[in-house]
Amino acid sequence: MSSDQVATGVINLSEGDSSLANEIKELGGEELMECIQCAKCAAACPMVLAGFPFFNKRIIQAIFLGLRDALLDDSSIWACQSCNRCTEVCPREVNPFEIIQAMRRVAIREFALPTLSIEGLKSLYDTGHAVYLAGAGNTRAKVGLPEKPPSTVANPEALKELQAVIRKTALADLGIIPMDESGVKETCEV
Amino acid sequence: MPRIGVYICHCGENIAGAVNVEEVRKYAEKLPGVVLARNYLFMCSDPGQELIKQDIKNGLIDRVVVAACTPRTHEPIFRKAVEDGGLNKYLLEMANIRDQDSWPHWQDKERATAKAKKLVASAVAKAAFLEPLEDRFVEVTRASLVVGGGVAGMFAALDLANMGYKVYLVEKSPSVGGNMAKLDKTFPTNDCSACILTPIMVQVGTHPNIELLTYSEVESVEGSVGNFKVKVRKKQTYIDWDKCTGCGDCVNACPAKVPNEFNEGMDNRKAIYIEFPQAVPKRAVVDIEHCLNCAKRIIGTQPRTHSKTGEPILAPCEKACKTGACDRSRAYNPEGEIVELNVGTIIVAAGYKVMDKAPFKEYSPQSPNVITAMQLERILSATGPTEGQLKRPSDGEKPKTIAFISCVGSRDKRYHTYCSKVCCMYMLKEARLIKEKYPHIDIYIFFIDVRTGGKDFEEYYNYCRDLGIKMLRGRVGAVDELPGDRLRVRAYDVDLGAPVELEADLVVLATAIEPAPDLEELGRKLGITCGSEGFMKELHTKLYPVETSVKGIYIAGCTQGPKDIPESVSQARAASSAAAVPLTLGKVIVEPLISEVNQRKCTGCGTCVQLCPYSAISLVEDKGRLRSKIDEALCAGCGVCAAACPSGVITLHGFTNAQIHAQIKALAC
Ligand code: SF4
Ligand code: SF4
Ligand code: SF4
Ligand code: SF4
Numbered sequence: 001m002s003s004d005q006v007a008t009g010v011i012n013l014s015e016g017d018s019s020l021a022n023e024i025k026e027l028g029g030e031e032l033m034e035c036i037q038c039a040k041c042a043a044a045c046p047m048v049l050a051g052f053p054f055f056n057k058r059i060i061q062a063i064f065l066g067l068r069d070a071l072l073d074d075s076s077i078w079a080c081q082s083c084n085r086c087t088e089v090c091p092r093e094v095n096p097f098e099i100i101q102a103m104r105r106v107a108i109r110e111f112a113l114p115t116l117s118i119e120g121l122k123s124l125y126d127t128g129h130a131v132y133l134a135g136a137g138n139t140r141a142k143v144g145l146p147e148k149p150p151s152t153v154a155n156p157e158a159l160k161e162l163q164a165v166i167r168k169t170a171l172a173d174l175g176i177i178p179m180d181e182s183g184v185k186e187t188c189e190v
Numbered sequence: 191m192p193r194i195g196v197y198i199c200h201c202g203e204n205i206a207g208a209v210n211v212e213e214v215r216k217y218a219e220k221l222p223g224v225v226l227a228r229n230y231l232f233m234c235s236d237p238g239q240e241l242i243k244q245d246i247k248n249g250l251i252d253r254v255v256v257a258a259c260t261p262r263t264h265e266p267i268f269r270k271a272v273e274d275g276g277l278n279k280y281l282l283e284m285a286n287i288r289d290q291d292s293w294p295h296w297q298d299k300e301r302a303t304a305k306a307k308k309l310v311a312s313a314v315a316k317a318a319f320l321e322p323l324e325d326r327f328v329e330v331t332r333a334s335l336v337v338g339g340g341v342a343g344m345f346a347a348l349d350l351a352n353m354g355y356k357v358y359l360v361e362k363s364p365s366v367g368g369n370m371a372k373l374d375k376t377f378p379t380n381d382c383s384a385c386i387l388t389p390i391m392v393q394v395g396t397h398p399n400i401e402l403l404t405y406s407e408v409e410s411v412e413g414s415v416g417n418f419k420v421k422v423r424k425k426q427t428y429i430d431w432d433k434c435t436g437c438g439d440c441v442n443a444c445p446a447k448v449p450n451e452f453n454e455g456m457d458n459r460k461a462i463y464i465e466f467p468q469a470v471p472k473r474a475v476v477d478i479e480h481c482l483n484c485a486k487r488i489i490g491t492q493p494r495t496h497s498k499t500g501e502p503i504l505a506p507c508e509k510a511c512k513t514g515a516c517d518r519s520r521a522y523n524p525e526g527e528i529v530e531l532n533v534g535t536i537i538v539a540a541g542y543k544v545m546d547k548a549p550f551k552e553y554s555p556q557s558p559n560v561i562t563a564m565q566l567e568r569i570l571s572a573t574g575p576t577e578g579q580l581k582r583p584s585d586g587e588k589p590k591t592i593a594f595i596s597c598v599g600s601r602d603k604r605y606h607t608y609c610s611k612v613c614c615m616y617m618l619k620e621a622r623l624i625k626e627k628y629p630h631i632d633i634y635i636f637f638i639d640v641r642t643g644g645k646d647f648e649e650y651y652n653y654c655r656d657l658g659i660k661m662l663r664g665r666v667g668a669v670d671e672l673p674g675d676r677l678r679v680r681a682y683d684v685d686l687g688a689p690v691e692l693e694a695d696l697v698v699l700a701t702a703i704e705p706a707p708d709l710e711e712l713g714r715k716l717g718i719t720c721g722s723e724g725f726m727k728e729l730h731t732k733l734y735p736v737e738t739s740v741k742g743i744y745i746a747g748c749t750q751g752p753k754d755i756p757e758s759v760s761q762a763r764a765a766s767s768a769a770a771v772p773l774t775l776g777k778v779i780v781e782p783l784i785s786e787v788n789q790r791k792c793t794g795c796g797t798c799v800q801l802c803p804y805s806a807i808s809l810v811e812d813k814g815r816l817r818s819k820i821d822e823a824l825c826a827g828c829g830v831c832a833a834a835c836p837s838g839v840i841t842l843h844g845f846t847n848a849q850i851h852a853q854i855k856a857l858a859c
Binding site: 009011012013014018023033034036037039045053057058061062065066067 | 527591632634640652655658661662663680683685686687688689690691692693714
């Protein structure tokens with residue numbers, strides 16, 4: 001089931017995977033079943049405005065119906081801005097953002113993540129920032145800031161600690177990004 | 191010369207918003223016979239009524255006209271005020287300038303005001319001819335009739351019986367119990383339906399004040415509150431119920447097979463049968479239409495004799511019956527027996543019927559695996575066709591995927607426009623019962639809206655969703671039969687925004703709740719109208735929900751509209767207390783607004799006799815001539831006779847010819 005099948009074709013519920021809901025609950029979406037599809041979250045969500053086919057409410061319904069493949073084949077779940085507006089407005093305390101996070105965890109386990117996300121993860125491991133631009137130092141200097149920000153970038157010890165932590169996460173087991181200890185970079189430029 | 195006081199109500203903005211009340215008042219003041227005209231914000235309030243009382247007490251007026259809202263709710267209030275002021279309470283006339291004027295002509299203030307003037311003028315004209323009348327009282331027969339032996343009827347009967355009144359409980363089936371007896375478990379507590387109902391049935395069956403008339407139907411009703419004369423037909427059972435012990439030996443012996451109504455046609459019963467195991471009374475009935483007349487014995491004939499043994503050749507049922515209750519030699523009257531009852535009040539609790547699946551061609555009703563929710567209820571019930579085992583009808587296999595379809599025939603202009611109210615909950619309940627027992631069965635419920643309005647219902651809904659029952663918003667468009675006894679359900683999931691399809695082994699249709707068969711006819715016998723949906727109409731949705739337009743007749747349960755068990759029971763108990771009021775008082779007031787014949791002048795043409803819808807008029811001999819006579823107790827004051835009498839000698843008190851003519855004249859000018 002692909003996203004355009006969702007847009008044009010018929011979804012075969014018989015192929016749904018009933019275990020998905022439980023997996024989501026285990027991966028942080030504990031309040032999943034509280035959702036009554038009222039769509040208040042969708043009314044607040046920038047993903048809807050951006051036109052993604054699977055936004056918070058629909059992601060939840062797809063999880064209810066076990067439409068694992070449809071969600072994995074579509075990039076929508078990665079479009080969440082983590083703005084958490086949905087969480088603030090949901091009348092059922094579902095915490096839709098957490099559900100999307102849980103769905104992302106499912107996706108990562110199945111290596112169904114876009115290149116952009118792999119780069120982000122790699123950058124996180126290498127610099128402690130998911131987004132950190134090459135040449136940022138120059139730009140900072142131009143406006144009179146220290147070249148390196150007072151974060152893991154300027155503090156190799158802290159970065160080492162962070163990397164040690166990341167190596168203990170599921171990410172390391174999955175081997176999505178290279179994490180050899182020797183590869184710790186001294187530079188913040190990626 | 192009468193001295194009329196006119197009181198015009200603003201009804202807050204209700205009237206004053208469209209009618210220039212002060213202008214109407216000034217106009218009224220000048221009408222003939224009017225000595226004063228006042229207006230007030232709320233005439234029905236205490237100070238409003240006080241105005242009338244004081245004016246009467248001060249000797250200013252002796253007739254009262256109130257221009258306000260509907261007399262249906264307000265006339266009694268103003269009559270009381272007139273009486274408290276010291277006048278006869280029938281010296282009051284009302285003009286309905288709200289329902290008949292300010293409401294419909296809200297947009298046109300000028301003409302609404304003009305119309306109000308006309309209405310007031312006509313009321314004033316009539317008031318000039320008003321005459322004092324005296325209330326009458328009739329003695330009340332201290333007994334009640336309850337029509338319908340379902341859960342509502344049984345509770346109504348028990349309450350009245352416990353208050354000490356004699357109750358006749360008429361039920362058309364052989365046993366009491368109604369639809370509730372068919373249910374497996376009941377929401378929101380999941381009590382076993384039979385377990386909570388059976389004790390009630392037994393109480394009804396053994397209560398000294400209740401006379402149970404099962405397998406009986408109301409034939410006709412005459413009379414009015416306090417004194418209804420009811421004819422009930424006890425249908426022919428072809429079994430001597432005094433002797434029958436309900437052992438069921440005859441049933442086991444009978445070879446004839448008939449679709450079993452109690453199991454919603456999913457298995458067979460015999461031609462001689464006991465309705466269901468917990469039946470009260472537990473008695474056998476012969477379904478004469480399907481009886482095979484074994485041993486070549488039609489009912490009412492003597493057995494042939496065996497050529498060798500000389501013994502009589504009996505039918506299997508007869509042979510099996512040890513008590514002699516089943517005796518085919520007896521000549522039974524197929525019409526049964528008419529019993530006449532005298533009761534003071536009547537409660538109708540005729541129940542409902544669930545809609546059949548046949549009309550829904552788009553859902554493949556021909557498939558044995560497309561069933562109604564009531565059929566599923568029987569499948570789930572331990573006394574049902576599968577003894578509680580979840581098996582699908584086509585092959586007896588346990589289904590792996592079940593789809594429920596809601597609102598089948600409800601909220602559908604082609605069938606029933608109303609919401610059947612209980613379907614959401616019973617679907618959730620059935621799904622839950624299945625899911626709790628067999629967690630691996632996949633259950634999908636296709637909803638339009640989930641309506642779980644009752645106490646503790648939303649919690650029930652949440653619990654069901656937690657069990658993993660899948661809810662989809664979107665009415666199913668089609669159910670197709672696939673090879674291998676499977677069914678394809680096609681819908682559009684509104685929440686996903688995509689068409690979906692599902693292969694299911696069993697499809698359950700939550701078909702609509704319909705009025706009980708022949709409810710309309712029963713209504714005609716009782717004089718109660720049924721609404722466009724076919725359910726009986728209450729007198730007032732909010733204030734008189736168990737009363738009907740016929741005094742002394744009350745309604746309860748699904749007779750009035752779809753209802754769940756808690757609601758039916760509450761309404762039944764409300765109806766029983768309303769029905770007990772006249773019984774407790776022992777007499778009821780009858781308004782004197784009835785017709786009277788001037789017998790001296792009556793020519794005895796008999797026109798009125800034919801026309802009276804309440805059979806209140808008869809021709810009686812009077813000094814060698816036939817003259818019409820009206821029975822006060824039966825006259826409902828409809829006025830048909832007074833309007834029709836060619837000699838003009840019938841007077842409808844409160845609406846005399848002089849009064850009506852004056853009223854019309856005032857309107858016409
Ligand atoms: S997550 Fe909350 S806000 Fe969104 S549809 Fe569900 S209940 Fe409504
Ligand atoms: S956190 Fe994600 S899902 Fe929630 S409103 Fe923001 S973008 Fe939408
Ligand atoms: S005669 Fe008796 S046994 Fe035979 S079909 Fe009729 S009821 Fe049944
Ligand atoms: S008013 Fe006349 S027609 Fe009507 S019920 Fe009375 S007697 Fe019968």
